Amino acid sequence: MDIHSIIAPVITDKLALEEFIESLSDLAPKIERDIARLKSTPGDREVISSLFRSIHNIKGDAALCKVELAVTIVHPIETVLARFRNDEISFSDIIAEAVLLALDRLELAVESLLSGRSLDGLHLLDLVQGLEKLSLETASNMDECACELIEAVTGFRPASEAAALLQGKASSISRKSKSQAADDLRFFRTLANQLEARSTLFKGRTMRLLRLAMETNQIMDKAVDPMQLEAAIYMHDIGMMFLPESVWLKQERMTDDEKLILRAHPDYADGLLSRMEGWESAAEMVAQHHEMPDGEGYPMGLKAKQICDGAKILAIVDAFEAVMLKHINRGKNRSVLRAIAEINACNNQFAPDWITPFNQVIRRTLEAR
Known part of the structure; x- marks a missing residue:
């Protein structure tokens, strides 16, 4: 992890940054839709592959446009999704929220870079450190790690969400599988x-x-x-x-x-x-x-x-x-x-x-x- 690229990112090519933002704007809604679908059908291999490709494409576009901050944020997300694709971990609602939070922060960060606004309020170092930890975490601790990441970045711990997941809260649709x-x-x-x-x-x-x-x-x-x-x-x-x-x-x-x-x-x-x-x-x-x-x-x-x-x-x-x-x-x-x-x-x-x-x-x- 290049800390300098997070706390003091430098953009040398504004046109390339604009091209990356345009590409990110096209891919972000697709990622959100795929994650929403995975919450309902976590075993859907087609959706899993689609989600991984989108994240991989963002990383590739970031490297091509020399937006190092984006590469740093997206790389551990790609690792998490690769582990999920290989059945090493389960993709829970909490992990989904952490990925969506990272995507939101990436969009805000590149827009701020383009307009010259400060990135201080985005807690990007906390975000990247949390994502790096999540990408290496054991399967049994993934949800807790994702909760810690969300709390570090937003100041709010998704306690009720975590409790519902850990307790296996039942749906009211008792007559349907x-x-x-x-x-x-x-x-x-x-x-x-x-x-x-x-x-x-x-x-x-x-x-x-x-x-x-x-x-x-x-x-x-x-x-x-x-x-x-x-x-x-x-x-x-x-x-x-x-x-x-x-x-x-x-x-x-x-x-x-x-x-x-x-x-x-x-x-x-x-x-x-x-x-x-x-x-x-x-x-x-x-x-x-x-x-x-x-x-x-x-x-x-x-x-x-x-x-x-x-x-x-x-x-x-x-x-x-x-x-x-x-x-x-x-x-x-x-x-x-x-x-x-x-x-x-x-x-x-x-x-x-x-x-x-x-x-x-x-x-x-x-x-x-």
Whole structure:
């Protein structure tokens, strides 16, 4: 490990750095999707190979563009994935989080280098040291090592996540095998991807919603079954595809008639999920995700105590994404600040007990930037 390349990286070719950033931007979403798939189907050899290739390509691009910092960060990740590919270790959710954290820090670091900003707040030395240790750790200690890495870099120890893994927390889908549930989730994710494909503005939307919802739920000790919540994230807007595109893809102000048409979409998705064994909780979340604590939501006009927790989470992250989209032309950081301010200003629209943990997730995101 070249410590100098971490604490005081030097960029000699700005054009090459820009080319690397462009390549990284193309590969990062693919890595995130592959890791999300591995969480559901950890034995999928095709996904494992795809993930390894993407990481290997980032390392190769970094070497070609002479971005030594990137090579230093990615090399131990490649080693971890090689061990996983060779069945030497298991790829857990905690290890996945550590890899995604490293990817996030790499993106932030190269963007900071390009703009001349300081890297001090990114804790890159802690990150690389943690990744090096993880790449050499014994199989039985990998999760604990990954937890230590995350804590060193972010200041937060994923205690509830680790406890759930170590205790083997059971899913509420008792009537389905894990493989059947994973097959269902893949199908739901495919539908979500089809929805995203209807507009370039939706690119990456599903995974952004999933991350926000899962992290918010994690802060609350997974009060909502994570697998049911994941299904609800994928399916909550699928009903849109049963409506005229001229309505749900419209960017101008909607008429009252168009708003009435749009209100039908939760029923379609709820209808699909409720007919599939084991996904009743996800169906309830989808059906209620436009309800409001004051009873002014739709389709049933439920009030606070009648709305399930999963729907409350979904309502917040969905609204946050919508506001982000509205302000997308104002710059990414400013959009986050505007979106969180708007969400917090809507006192009657969202459940206050879930706004607080959501704020913590956004605060961590901003601090990481």
